[in-house]
Amino acid sequence: MTHDKPRIGLVGSQGAYGRWLRRFFEERMGLQVLGRDPHGDTTLSERALIEGIDVLIFCAPIRETPAVIRRYVDRAAGIEREQLWLDITSIKAAPVAAMLTSQAEVVGLHPMSAAPKAATLRGRAMVVCEARLHRWRAWLEQFLVASEADCVRADAERHDRVMALVQGMVHATHMAQGAVLRELAPAVGDFDGIRPFSSVGYELDMAVTRRILAGNPAIYQDIQFENPYVAPMLERLAAHLDTLRDLVRSGDDAARDELREKLLTQSRTYVGEQAVAEGSYAFERLGYLLADLHEPRYISVFLPLDRPGSLRTLLSVFEQRGINLDSIHSSRSAEGELLFRIGVARDTHATVLRDAMRAIEHEGIGRVVDAAGVSEAS
Template sequence: MQTHEMPRIGLVGSQGAYGRWLRCFFEDRMGLRVVGHDPHGDTALTERALIESVDVLIFCAPIHQTPSVIRHYVEQAAGAERGQLWLDITSIKAGPVAAMLTSQAEVVGLHPMSAAPKSATLRGRAMVVCEARLDRWRAWLERFLAATEADCVRANADQHDRVMALVQGMVHATHMAQGAVLRELAPTVGDLDGIRPFSSVGYELDVAVTRRILASNPVIYQDIQFENPYVAPMLERLAAHIDGLRDLVRQGDDVARERMRETLLTQSRSYVGEQAVAEGSYAFERLGYLLADLREPRYISVFLPLDRPGSLRALLSVFEQRGVNLDSIHSSRSAEGELLFRIGVSRECDAMALRDAIDAIAWQGIGRVVEAAGMATPS
């Protein structure tokens, strides 16, 4: 076996989204050798051979399959896993961690709080770390977590699942229900395109979350609802409050209005606290400004191939030299993972100067204009 400095990594579920991301992460960022097994196209190694050839084994299987997959690997290992580190990457922790603890490996459950990113690290994202049995692998695990650049939070498996009933289960449930209501009622008011001109910031944010859920693998959201034992009690509370609101609205008098304010607004505001309420309100306003920028029809998106100090300054100087005023600038990633700068352009700027700036970005080798909306197509 390898030392704890340069362990060999095994991925169970190597063809899934996180399996593919982890392979790139370990190989490119940590310089480690990675092998995998997956029924969908990665079967060069048998399960037993995979166990025998690695030092760290990571389970990236679908949520509802993960505990049974782990138990199967424990049977296949039959003690060969002694001295290894076993990890899992799932949204539910109690079942997978308990299954891994039936092995003789050291055990840690992980839950990155996002889908597999298009970026090289988990910077800006939380990751829950559930240490269950950890000794000799502690130093390497800390190096791995540091390399991910995730904001790590420690919890036991049961605490994690209780929290996820609120952070994931409740959020997903409300947005899936919103999607169903829109499907049923939007046709009576002109469908989604008819609603869009009337959008508020709150509606835009909710619709973005709903569409994100609908765009993703439905099995993930199914499993988060069905595999976490703490979700059903949460849904009962959520349904009770919705039913109560419905009954108060039907009642419709001043008593009902006062009761709604007290139970759903005043008491919750007191629980959250004035400072947190103020901070949340300000964050909402900032998101509103961001949405307004993103809805501006005149903008260009630019990819900067050279990620080094001065690249952005060179890009902005192109506009400055031609007197083109910029309304906003935001960075994001394309569907392919490229870092793009979305630059909102003043509607009053000179069209010829703007076209000249777009051309200069290319011929000066500063970057590549990916999109130019509300203006002439770049030459």
């Protein structure tokens, strides 16, 4: 066993995070990775996996994780005393408690996003719950640095209390919005009929709602059912919605004043003027981003060579043809490729855009993966 080049074991190696972690440890940290998963990766027995690794990471479904950990504790029967055990579940108290019944060192982790398309967790938070950590501390810090995550430290109980708000409340409100749309939207043109009327707030809310509906339902179920702090939060949320409903039903001036005081003024005072102003500005920026993404003329380009000057070379194609750019945004495709979405002025002639696209590909600058507004005349 070595703390310099530990062998990594993944329990749940075929899941989205299991696959991402394998790539991360093998390609970014140069470590050997072994895995086991009931869905297609069962070459190693549970005992053989424990015997073959130094760091064991549980990335199983939320609801199953504590029981899975307890089973591995039984299989280990003490041979894990020199190991580090981690989990990456969205709930922390139960998995951490289960890992503490082992003799391994124990840390709970929660990356605050789905498995990314990028190679690291840069720009994403990761909660770190140290439960029993001594000899493995230096390696853990090395791993966290390599992950490029914005790490926040908390104990497992505080994590779960916070997640009732950060995840439980947000998911609950958007699941409820989806149900309300399903029931009321058919009377006004269905989902697609509403979209032309969208405000920035509606677009942002619907982006979250559709993201949840596109995800694995088991994750959203477990976040509601497995966190003991979610039910009390839902009681408070339901109480405030009931208050809002009753005030709107009343409709008199006293009800209007009460709504303003209880649901707006008091909350604004709690949040604070600086945070309110920052949030308002962030909302405006997102509104401008949405407007850019709705522009009818754009080209999305993948640059295969990630090196200084690549973007300048790409932009020179537009400059040489007198094409005025309205916006430039970077994002990642479903395959994880970094794309540049370049919005162009609406008065740009389609033939000029097509010429620019040909030049990008023929000169080996990049690959055009999407375009709009290049087939009709300007």
